[in-house]
Amino acid sequence: MAKAIYKITFLNAGRIYELYARDVQSSALWGFTEVSELLFDVNEGLVLDPTEERLKDEFGQTRRLFLPMQSIVRIEEVERKGSSAIRDAGSGEKVVTPFPMPSKGR
Numbered sequence: 001m002a003k004a005i006y007k008i009t010f011l012n013a014g015r016i017y018e019l020y021a022r023d024v025q026s027s028a029l030w031g032f033t034e035v036s037e038l039l040f041d042v043n044e045g046l047v048l049d050p051t052e053e054r055l056k057d058e059f060g061q062t063r064r065l066f067l068p069m070q071s072i073v074r075i076e077e078v079e080r081k082g083s084s085a086i087r088d089a090g091s092g093e094k095v096v097t098p099f100p101m102p103s104k105g106r
Helices: 052-057
Strands: 005-012 015-026 033-038 064-068 073-077 085-086
Touching: 005 033, 015 052, 015 073, 052 085
Parallel strands: none
Antiparallel strands: 005 015, 005 073, 015 033, 015 085, 033 064
């Protein structure tokens, strides 16, 4: 039987993060939820999703993530992994780092 996949939505520094993981449980640290076995898309060559790369850079070396219970918006068990995201907490829109454009000449 395949191991469950969880979508964890939590608030961090004014942004809403959506990550996927294989294991979510109550932590031995009081008031925290433990998230482990984070899932990231492995793309070789061309980077298709800069948000996924940004999340992988931030959390890729993380063995266990301890989230304060009050920062968690929702935990869902899902059929398959979707795309991870970082959203603005106020508007709910995806936070996208703009592609650097050359400055205008004078």
